[in-house]
Amino acid sequence: MNTLLTDLPGVLLLETDRRSDERGGFARWFCESDLAAALQGATIRQINHSHTVQRGSVRGMHFQYAPHAEKKIIRCLSGKIFDVVVDLRKDSATFLAWRGFELEAGDDRALLIPEGCAHGFQTLSNEVQMLYLHTAFYTPAAEGAVRFDDPRIAIDWPLPPQNLSERDLLHPFLSSDFSGISL
Numbered sequence: 001m002n003t004l005l006t007d008l009p010g011v012l013l014l015e016t017d018r019r020s021d022e023r024g025g026f027a028r029w030f031c032e033s034d035l036a037a038a039l040q041g042a043t044i045r046q047i048n049h050s051h052t053v054q055r056g057s058v059r060g061m062h063f064q065y066a067p068h069a070e071k072k073i074i075r076c077l078s079g080k081i082f083d084v085v086v087d088l089r090k091d092s093a094t095f096l097a098w099r100g101f102e103l104e105a106g107d108d109r110a111l112l113i114p115e116g117c118a119h120g121f122q123t124l125s126n127e128v129q130m131l132y133l134h135t136a137f138y139t140p141a142a143e144g145a146v147r148f149d150d151p152r153i154a155i156d157w158p159l160p161p162q163n164l165s166e167r168d169l170l171h172p173f174l175s176s177d178f179s180g181i182s183l
């Protein structure tokens, strides 16, 4: 597994070699040992799947507060997405910076998102399936979110955002004195 740094500290692109033969292919998508340095002692607690029907749909931008903060490993199983990470970490050199990464089925790429970063995505095709590996249990009381259209973050979505959940439309904008979350 190749672990590629991005310019957001702790956000990693994970690339896997695929062995192909006449039957098709085989790739190792998760190895606790290969990812030991990236996981920093955390273990995978939950594996989740989502299905999004329509191109242009946006889900996000979600995170969990400490002590339930989590790393997530995100992979696209079907279709194509624009995956977005926002750095919300207090005192981070890249505080409030966002980055977008295209992930698509068959690319054998995943994105590792560290604690303190919000995550969301926009579907670039119909019929998108996503796989999530989480290092913390889903804890509704610890859920946090920022709006997909927060002006302090100004994410440049590739398509007009649509099909947001009621919950995602209710997230408040960041206050002008928001200075980040502590882990």
Ligand SMILES: Cc1cn([C@H]2C[C@H](O)[C@@H](COP(=O)(O)OP(=O)(O)O[C@H]3O[C@@H](C)C(=O)[C@@H](O)[C@H]3O)O2)c(=O)[nH]c1=O
Pocket: 048, 050, 059, 060, 061, 062, 072, 119, 120, 121, 132, 138, 165, 167
């Ligand atoms: C996230 C989550 C939701 N749920 C429930 C709550 C709700 O009834 C239903 C759908 O939840 P949501 O609307 O929050 O689903 P969704 O908007 O797809 O939430 C996901 O968004 C992306 C961007 C992420 O990064 C994920 O970690 C997750 O937060 O599933 C769980 O049972 N376990 C979970 O881990």
